[in-house]
Amino acid sequence: MASQIQSFMAQGAQMFLVLAVAPAAAGITRKVKARLTRRQGPPVIQVYRDLLKLIRKDSVLAGNASWFFRSAPYVIFALTWVATALVPTFASGLMFNWAADVVALVALIGAARVLLALAAMDVGTSFGGIGSSREMMIASLAEPATLLVVLTTALTAGTTRLPEVAQFLISQPLEIRVSFALAFVALSMVALAENARIPVDNPATHLELTMVHEAMVLEYSGRHLAMIEAAAHLKLVLYISLIICLFLPFGMAPLEGEPIVWMIGLGAYLAKVCFSAVALGVWEVSIAKMRVFRVSEFLGSAFVFSFLAILLAFLSREVLR
Amino acid sequence: MMVERPLDILAVALAIYGGAALLSLILPRRLLGIVYPACILAAILACAADLSVLAGQADFKAQLPIGLPSVGLRFRLDGLAAFFGFIVNLGIAASSLYGIGIGKADLSKRIEPFYPAFCAAMNTVLLADDAFGFLFFWELMSLSSWALVVARHEEAECRKAGYVYLIMAAMGTAALLFAFGGMAGAAGGYGFDAIRAHKLTPLISALVLVAALFGTGSKAGIMPLHAWLPLAHPAAPSHVSALMSGVMTKVAVYAIIRIVFDLLADPPWWWSLPFIILGAATAVGGLLYAVQDRDLKRVLAYSTIENIGIIFAGLGLAIAFKATGIVAAAAVAMAAALLHSLNHSWFKSLLFLGAGAVLHATGRRDLDGLGGLIQRMPKTAFFWLIGALSISALPPLNGFVSEWLLFQAVLAGPGFPEPILRFLSPVLGAMLALAAGLAAACFVRAFGTVFLGRPRSKDAAEAHEVPFVQTLAIGLLAVLCILGGLFGGFSAYAIGPLLKTLAGTELTGLLNGPTKLSLIAFDPERSIYDAPTIALFVTLSSITTMLFVHLVSNRRTRRAPAWDCGFPDASPATQYTASSFSQPLRRVYKGVVLGAVESLDMPPPGDLRPGHFSVRFYDYAWRNLYAAPAEALLAVATRFNAFQFLTIRRYLVLMFCTLIALLIVTAVWM
Numbered sequence: 001m002a003s004q005i006q007s008f009m010a011q012g013a014q015m016f017l018v019l020a021v022a023p024a025a026a027g028i029t030r031k032v033k034a035r036l037t038r039r040q041g042p043p044v045i046q047v048y049r050d051l052l053k054l055i056r057k058d059s060v061l062a063g064n065a066s067w068f069f070r071s072a073p074y075v076i077f078a079l080t081w082v083a084t085a086l087v088p089t090f091a092s093g094l095m096f097n098w099a100a101d102v103v104a105l106v107a108l109i110g111a112a113r114v115l116l117a118l119a120a121m122d123v124g125t126s127f128g129g130i131g132s133s134r135e136m137m138i139a140s141l142a143e144p145a146t147l148l149v150v151l152t153t154a155l156t157a158g159t160t161r162l163p164e165v166a167q168f169l170i171s172q173p174l175e176i177r178v179s180f181a182l183a184f185v186a187l188s189m190v191a192l193a194e195n196a197r198i199p200v201d202n203p204a205t206h207l208e209l210t211m212v213h214e215a216m217v218l219e220y221s222g223r224h225l226a227m228i229e230a231a232a233h234l235k236l237v238l239y240i241s242l243i244i245c246l247f248l249p250f251g252m253a254p255l256e257g258e259p260i261v262w263m264i265g266l267g268a269y270l271a272k273v274c275f276s277a278v279a280l281g282v283w284e285v286s287i288a289k290m291r292v293f294r295v296s297e298f299l300g301s302a303f304v305f306s307f308l309a310i311l312l313a314f315l316s317r318e319v320l321r
Numbered sequence: 322m323m324v325e326r327p328l329d330i331l332a333v334a335l336a337i338y339g340g341a342a343l344l345s346l347i348l349p350r351r352l353l354g355i356v357y358p359a360c361i362l363a364a365i366l367a368c369a370a371d372l373s374v375l376a377g378q379a380d381f382k383a384q385l386p387i388g389l390p391s392v393g394l395r396f397r398l399d400g401l402a403a404f405f406g407f408i409v410n411l412g413i414a415a416s417s418l419y420g421i422g423i424g425k426a427d428l429s430k431r432i433e434p435f436y437p438a439f440c441a442a443m444n445t446v447l448l449a450d451d452a453f454g455f456l457f458f459w460e461l462m463s464l465s466s467w468a469l470v471v472a473r474h475e476e477a478e479c480r481k482a483g484y485v486y487l488i489m490a491a492m493g494t495a496a497l498l499f500a501f502g503g504m505a506g507a508a509g510g511y512g513f514d515a516i517r518a519h520k521l522t523p524l525i526s527a528l529v530l531v532a533a534l535f536g537t538g539s540k541a542g543i544m545p546l547h548a549w550l551p552l553a554h555p556a557a558p559s560h561v562s563a564l565m566s567g568v569m570t571k572v573a574v575y576a577i578i579r580i581v582f583d584l585l586a587d588p589p590w591w592w593s594l595p596f597i598i599l600g601a602a603t604a605v606g607g608l609l610y611a612v613q614d615r616d617l618k619r620v621l622a623y624s625t626i627e628n629i630g631i632i633f634a635g636l637g638l639a640i641a642f643k644a645t646g647i648v649a650a651a652a653v654a655m656a657a658a659l660l661h662s663l664n665h666s667w668f669k670s671l672l673f674l675g676a677g678a679v680l681h682a683t684g685r686r687d688l689d690g691l692g693g694l695i696q697r698m699p700k701t702a703f704f705w706l707i708g709a710l711s712i713s714a715l716p717p718l719n720g721f722v723s724e725w726l727l728f729q730a731v732l733a734g735p736g737f738p739e740p741i742l743r744f745l746s747p748v749l750g751a752m753l754a755l756a757a758g759l760a761a762a763c764f765v766r767a768f769g770t771v772f773l774g775r776p777r778s779k780d781a782a783e784a785h786e787v788p789f790v791q792t793l794a795i796g797l798l799a800v801l802c803i804l805g806g807l808f809g810g811f812s813a814y815a816i817g818p819l820l821k822t823l824a825g826t827e828l829t830g831l832l833n834g835p836t837k838l839s840l841i842a843f844d845p846e847r848s849i850y851d852a853p854t855i856a857l858f859v860t861l862s863s864i865t866t867m868l869f870v871h872l873v874s875n876r877r878t879r880r881a882p883a884w885d886c887g888f889p890d891a892s893p894a895t896q897y898t899a900s901s902f903s904q905p906l907r908r909v910y911k912g913v914v915l916g917a918v919e920s921l922d923m924p925p926p927g928d929l930r931p932g933h934f935s936v937r938f939y940d941y942a943w944r945n946l947y948a949a950p951a952e953a954l955l956a957v958a959t960r961f962n963a964f965q966f967l968t969i970r971r972y973l974v975l976m977f978c979t980l981i982a983l984l985i986v987t988a989v990w991m
Contacts, residue, residue, distance in 0.1 A: 052873075055870055055873050055874045056873065056874055056875060057874075057875075058875065058877040058878070058879055059874075059877070059878045059879070060878075060879045060880075060881050060884075061878055061879070061880055061881070062880075062881065062882065062883035062884070063880050063881065063882060063883070064693070064696065064775060064883075066695045066696060066773070067695075067699075068695060068706075068773070070878075074863045074866050074867050074870075075859070075863050077862075077863075077866055078859045078860075078862040078863035078866055079859055081862050081866075082855065082858045082859050082862055085858075096854060096858065098834075098835055098839075098845070098849050098851065099839075099849075099850075099851040099854035099855050099858070100716070100850060100851070100855055101848050101849055101850060103725050103728050103729075103848075103850070104716055104721070104725065104850045104855065107714065107715055107716045107721055107724075107725075107757075108716055108855070110713075110715060110757075110758075110761060111710070111715040111716060113761075114710065114713060114715060114761050114764075114765055117765045117769070118706075118765055118768060118769055118773060121765075121769035121770070121773040121774055121897070122695075122773045122774065123774070123883045124692065124693065124773070124774030124775035124883070124893065124896045125883050125884075125885040125889065125895075125896070126885065126890070126895050126896060126897060127885055127886055128897070129769075129774075129896055129897020129901065129902060130897065132765065132769060132897070132902070133766075133897060133901065133902040133903070133904070133905055134905055136761065136762035136765050136766070136902075136906075137762070137905035137906050137909060139758055139761065139762065140755070140758040140759050140761070140762045140906065140909075141758065141909070142758075143754065143757065143758040143761070144751060144754030144755045144757065144758050145754075147728075147750075147754040147757070148747075148750065148751055148754055151728070151731075151732060151750060154732060155732060155735065158847065159846060159847045159848060160728075160729070160732065160847070160848040161846070161847070161848065161849065164846065218884060218885070218886060219883060219884055219885075221884075222874070222878075223870050223874045226870070227866070227870070292905070293905070293908055296905075296908070296909040300909075303751075303755075307747070307751050310747045310750065310751070311744070311747050311748075313735075313747075314734060314735050314743055314744070314746065314747045315743060315744070
């Protein structure tokens, strides 16, 4: 019973932790980018202020926007939030993360993306269509790559449940696995594409024919836009958490831990998220955005990497039979 | 509910189907609508009978003294037949409910008499317990559906579809004839029990497999035998399309399961190879065409091909696992194939009936002429959205249940002793993952262009919602898609006895999870998916978020013209069309598998004529495997045509030469 309460609390804490951390991660990346390009940049807390400001503003809807357009942001946010809350972050013994394994997790992200792509087409503007069509092109390559990456790690750990995968990796001696290295590269590439980051998309651009994510949300404003933005921040944290959980789970607290272990787990997680956000900022200023139609080559190679990873995992002897 | 004599109830249902077919021959045209309530009644009765057998797992047999001498016409209702009977009759019930809403003007002597006959034929194929009866009813099913395809024979497109379908159906039945002939052997016991007892040499059974795959694959739509589906399924009236695509393809799946897992029994492991390879290729190939096509019903037909590919891949994995003794994984793969058959029949019927509603409301099914129907047909749009999300395998809807099980089966792949299978299973996993991504793109495109945006034509702008019974039929299927998704664990539990007979074991981990409704492939520690919990979480967090936002915000919403980056264009033609939506995908996959030809006619500067851009795309399989041989045959036939108008002397010379040639051959041979 005590462990039940503990895991329930862990689950609750996690739900609010990711919600609290998500805008900060985006803020840190933005700040790092600004500093590296010799600008002052907005403070990290600005992202929170922006969200609050957007929520408080009037929402302006296009004349022909349907019920789908109005309700989609909430569902997209909820789907992303639930998905993020199901990835073990600081502790692995969460109350409800048995409800969805990695396959279901990838599908949950897919559901949020499909709803956003549909919402983009609702008003019937050319930009919405551009964004939606490109997003689905990117997703049609990124989603299989993600799936193959998570299946690779699941195969090695002998389970598709994330907490067990993390526990398995912690219990293993530290060694370089070729399949994991390939999977890591592939997942990082996919994470860049899925979060509309350079070189696939530019989160800071508007009025440019190369934009993808921003084109989709162009018609949103006010509280609806706030939901979409918050979901985007959450998705970034989700991918960072997923990479951490699959490849760097060290420091994560097990279920039967003392409070001090939990604090260590929390500290380790926050440090890892900070580091990832900084690394993302450095990466974004050091590379140029690519043309939309080179994205397929970029993601195609991610797909090939992930395929090689799973192939190696299947054929290697270390797989648990 | 246990029914004492399910076969009797099925006989009553069949009698109703048959009676409706005969009655509709003599009824005046305006009264023909009566066949649909009759079919619903029969379908409900049959569903009840099938369900009771599925729960009880007893076999029921009957024999009629007609048919082949000494064999008779045998019927048998076992778990497998009952499961597919449930799929078939539920699909019939939904389509018939939709059919009630068909206007009096659209009733026709070319449709309504054949509809119940088609329903009856599909039921009897499942019940047949001897080769003769099976082939007879199979052919009856093909012919009655062919009659429905050519119902609008005045359109050239329908005639072509009917022609191609007839050829493919005839070839398929011929292949099945060889398959059963091979299985029965020279002694010729055509009852299924005699076939089961008859042991085949490996060579013969391999030939039987090829023939059976050809026969059932051509009906189900396995590539490259799929060419007739995108022609014939859309050509039929929409409620018949729903039956052909959602249900008849499952009868073909039933046939291959019956042959491979029951009649031949204990297939060797390499039999899985054609299933896995063809299934994976079909899954991805079908979608690549689906994502390009501009006709709503053709998109759905191509998507059926994809789903059949997934089912065949699942069957292939089941064969491989069973043959190598990994029964737990065989059960998972089999459960994936069976549940995907069930789920696909629901959402594909939903989507086809919805497409029928769109066709009825607007008179068109070209994606580029529709749009904005969510405003004019809100109910159809909502239900179609659920169907589209289900078929894209998104949780918590039903398409994801079978997809999830299939991935779990793929993950058991490292257990294979054969290196080829160990290599193939990640390839299959990659192809399935690719198919899942493409399916989402395909249905975002379809729903987005048909129901969202602004109307692209006057027809779409003036659309109206279809009659209540039709939205009811679509809505009930949508409810089934949701329930099937939430209670996937229950469905997997319910088919347990069937899995035991086909794969050797049921899903043993099912009830060991944190809740009784979790879907568990092997054991809860290894993998688990709990749709109700996820659905609850998502619902709760949406509501909480909405409440919170409404608490903080000023709740004001203003309506204004679309922003569109400051340059809104009033013309709906500026929207993305279905063709423009698929352009990035076309560009990615062009040359690999797609036969897309883009032509751009750009006038030089100063020239005032308008520029033109057009995309044509063709089916590789159609061009190379159907059209090219047909042309070659025609060319040869034209050459031989010269022999038709010879003088009698020349004919005599020809006969003389033939005689000499034959004599020489005989002389050399001896």
